[in-house]
Structure formats: C-alpha cells, structure tokens
Amino acid sequence: MDSPVSIIIPTKNEGGNLEEIFLRIKKALENFCDYEIILADSSNDETRKFMEEVIKEFGKEHKIKAMVLDCNGDDLSNAIIQSLNYGTYDIVAIMDGDLQHPPEMLPEMLKILEKQNADIVIGSRITKNFSIVRTIVSGVYRSLVYLFVKNSTKIRDPGSGFFVFRKKILENVSLKPLGFKILVEILDKAHYEKVIEKRFIFEDRKSGTSKFNLNQSYISFIHLFHIAKHNKEYDRFLKFSIVGASGIIINMGCLYILTEFFKIFYLFSSAIAIELSIISNFILNDIWTFKNERNGNFFVRMGKFNLSRIFASVINVFILFMLTIIGINYLLANLIGIFVATLFTYVTSVLWVWKR
Ligand SMILES: Nc1nc2c(ncn2[C@@H]2O[C@H](COP(=O)(O)OP(=O)(O)OP(=O)(O)O)[C@@H](O)[C@H]2O)c(=O)[nH]1
Ligand SMILES: [Mg+2]
Structure with missing residues (x-):
C-alpha cells in the first residue's frame, strides 16, 4: 500500500505493553506501508520516562518512528486530539495501548479504507468477557447514540476506540469530546460519507490496569448529552x-x-x-x-x-x-x-x- 499512516495510541500507565505493541505493529506493517507512532500519554507515574527510553533504544534497533507526547491531565479523547496536530500523514489510526486492539488488523482496515474509498473504517468489538453491568451500560449507551447521533444507526459499534480514518474529514471541524468515546464525537461532527466496519474479538487486556469504571460511563453519557444539544x-x-x-x-x-x-x-x-x-x-x-x-x-x-x-x-x-x-x-x-x-x-x- 502507498499511503503512510499516523498511529495514535492513547496511554495511561501502559509501560508494560509498550514493547509488545511496537513489535506487533512493526510485524504487521513493515512490508505494508510507512507509519509513525504517537503515544498520547497521560501517565501519572514513572511510565513516561520509561517510554521515552524504550522509544530511544527500540527505535534505534528496529527503525521505528515513534514519539511520546506529554498529555498530562488530558483524558483519552483530548489526548488524541492533541496528537492529531503532531501526525504528519493523511491517514490516521487510533488504537488502545493495552493490546485489546490487535495491530494485525491494521493492514486489512487500511486496505478497506483505500480500496473501498471509505472515510472511516471501524474495528467493531465482539466482546466476550464484559460483565453484566458493562453489557447493560454499553447497550443503553449504544441505543442513545443511535437516537442522538445522525447516520449512526447502521453502525454496529459506534463506541469503539479502534478505527482508521482520513484526516481531511476533520477539516474545519471543532471537536469537543469528553471521556473515552472520541469516535462518537467524530461521527457526529466530521465530514464523511462512507463508514465500513470490520469485526474483531476484543480480548482481555494483557497487562496494566483498566481505566474503565462507572464514572467513565457517566462521562460518556454527559458527552452524549452535549452532542444532542449541539446537533439540535x-x-x-x-x-x-x-x-x-x-x-x-x-x-x-x-x-x-x-x-x-x-x-x-x-x-x-x-x-x-x-x-x-x-x-x-x-x-x-x-x-x-x-x-x-x-x-x-x-x-x-x-x-x-x-x-x-x-x-x-x-x-x-x-x-x-x-x-x-x-x-x-x-x-x-x-x-x-x-x-x-x-x-x-x-x-x-x-x-x-x-x-x-
Ligand atoms: N492519554 C490518556 N489515555 C488514557 C486515559 N485513560 C485511559 N487511557 C488509555 O486509553 C486506552 C483505553 O483505556 P482502557 O483502560 O483500556 O479502557 P477499556 O479498554 O475501555 O477498558 P478495559 O476493557 O477494562 O481495558 C488505554 O490505552 C489506556 O491507557 C487518559 O486519561 N489519558
Ligand atoms: Mg482496554
């Protein structure tokens, strides 16, 4: 594939997953396309220092172009928005830093974006291990997204954090997300036509701890409330x-x-x-x-x-x-x-x- 991709990974204390994610991205993309990795990091411990060292050593050895951006105090969505300014390519991939989003999916998603001339390709989660509470909250959230976000009814997983898109869909768009669901903000405000989904199994995180909690869900609902107000x-x-x-x-x-x-x-x-x-x-x-x-x-x-x-x-x-x-x-x-x-x-x- 010709087009290079900026991979933005929001991270908060994900040091333990870094080497594996780098290696898997490299393996998946090295014969496929050029790429750069931007770690949008809001770690509040020693992780950032460790990341910078890993990038230095690892980058030298494996010729990976990566940087860690200081997004201290930013939530996941705002850290991603900051990183968009640093990405140099026209195609952007967003994925979590805990390996729940398999890097091996990237070539296929990028191929779909280019071959089928899509604007956004979403990795839709097939969840196996969600608790009952998380399943219910997620179902209610999705129903409200269908209600409040235009063009979203055909999308199976609008709450996914794994997607690739053309940066031009955000031209002259002012994003004001809150919490984890940046895709919902993009679906509501960006200028796009074609969205395609590719399903994948959302595994348990490999290492580190989850930042998902009921407060995060509450923030997601508030975000949706702002969207509904904004889009009338x-x-x-x-x-x-x-x-x-x-x-x-x-x-x-x-x-x-x-x-x-x-x-x-x-x-x-x-x-x-x-x-x-x-x-x-x-x-x-x-x-x-x-x-x-x-x-x-x-x-x-x-x-x-x-x-x-x-x-x-x-x-x-x-x-x-x-x-x-x-x-x-x-x-x-x-x-x-x-x-x-x-x-x-x-x-x-x-x-x-x-x-x-
Ligand atoms: N920059 C930044 N990244 C964050 C923040 N909160 C979470 N993240 C990262 O965003 C990604 C998703 O967070 P997770 O804690 O894995 O949330 P989740 O996948 O919904 O929950 P689990 O299924 O339990 O892992 C991970 O890479 C986190 O490190 C934050 O406040 N700022
Ligand atoms: Mg996770």
Missing part, C-alpha cells in the same frame, strides 16, 4: 413532547364531546378519543417534528406510529400494574409508566417510523 436533537425531542401534550388535550376534548353531546358510552368515547389523538399526533409529527425524515408511504408511517403507540400503552399499563403491586401509589406509578411509554414511542419514532 434536543429540539426534536422538545417538539415531540409538545405534540404529545397537544394529544392529551385532543384526547380529553374528544372524550368530553363524544360522551356529553353524542351520548356515546364513555369507554367507547375513550377508545375513539385515543385513536383520534394518535392520528393528530401522527400528523403533527409528520409535518413538523420529523418533516425532513418523511420516507416512504404516508399510510405505512401512520400504521407504524399506531402500532408503536398501542405497544407503548401496553408498556404503560404493565408498569402501572407492576409498580402498584410493590406498593407505589397508582398515580405516581402511572406517571412513571407514561414516561417510559413516551420514551419508547420516541425511540420507535426516530428509529422506525421516520427512519433517518
């Missing part, structure tokens, strides 16, 4: 909520009119009022909230919206029932039910009814 996804949720509130007024009004003036038995009136409010919500969302996402047939969208609302009502009643069983006041239980049902309708609206 919030506005959409607000519009959806206003339409939902208008539905309540229509529901109550119809129930009153049908029961009082048309003398229809109130339970039948209620069924008609519910359907009318679903239809009015659908129309308002179609012409306002999701006016730029109207793909396909109007009636198919309406049918899907109806189904999602019916399912949401079942969820609402189920939560009401379960929470009252454990002694929660039925009005509070209903409020919680309404909240979850609204979220459910929103998610299905974004990802299914008005699919982007």
